[in-house]
Amino acid sequence: MADTDQERPLAPARVHVDEEALKTKRKRKIKWCGCVTVPILVLVIVIVILAFTVFKVKEPKVTTKGITITDFDLILNQGTTPTVKLNMTMMIDMSIKNPNVGSFKLGNTTTTIYYRGAVVAEARTPPGMVKARKTSGMNVTVDILADRLASSPNLMTDVIGGKMTMDTYSIIPGRVKIVFVKKHVEVRMNCTVTVNISSRAIQDMICKRKVKL
Incomplete structure (x- = not known):
């Protein structure tokens, strides 16, 4: 007869994940990256345009x-x-x-x-x-x-x-x-x-x- 008093393994603890919070955090990161990347791209484009137009050296x-x-x-x-x-x-x-x-x-x-x-x-x-x-x-x-x-x-x-x-x-x-x-x-x-x-x-x-x- 099995020992009924033998300890049974505990069930794994359940971790509650707040999906909405993760989505919100992910959106904030994407928005922050966009706020930084877009101005840099615009600045690079402006510099390139100026380099080939206004700042381009023309022949006297x-x-x-x-x-x-x-x-x-x-x-x-x-x-x-x-x-x-x-x-x-x-x-x-x-x-x-x-x-x-x-x-x-x-x-x-x-x-x-x-x-x-x-x-x-x-x-x-x-x-x-x-x-x-x-x-x-x-x-x-x-x-x-x-x-x-x-x-x-x-x-x-x-x-x-x-x-x-x-x-x-x-x-x-x-x-x-x-x-x-x-x-x-x-x-x-x-x-x-x-x-x-x-x-x-x-x-x-x-x-x-x-x-x-």
Whole structure:
């Protein structure tokens, strides 16, 4: 006969789970995560949009408005030993348009004049600043000396023919700063001009611009 006084195992305790409380707590967590995540996503989207629109660095637009001969001194001797002496001063009038929302800081601009592929003059322009979404002018004066021109065997022929073809080459380095964005920029302007000897003026001018960001 079994021992009726033997202890019986206790039944497992029942834990009461409040399903409504769990659901409420879960909803609060989801709501809190949403309140934190949504503003962050919106901020990231706004930054990305600004980076590709307002804060995107745009190319400065450099234009050569005109080239003027301010001094022209020509001595032509067509005697037994033909000689030609020519001194000339050019003034290059350029405009720089900054389409960015930040300033465009210019470095030292270097302008070189070529005649028949040889360097006949050089000039440097000091640093400057073009404010955001503004246009600023820049004048470069270059003195072309007779001794450099005289080294060309074609000078006499061109002077007698009444026309000289020359090239101007300007390198404009700079930096665009937009809030936390800094971008180095280099603008290169190349112009080919025809000098009319009789009128002592620029007859034709063709310019090309190249920008490196």
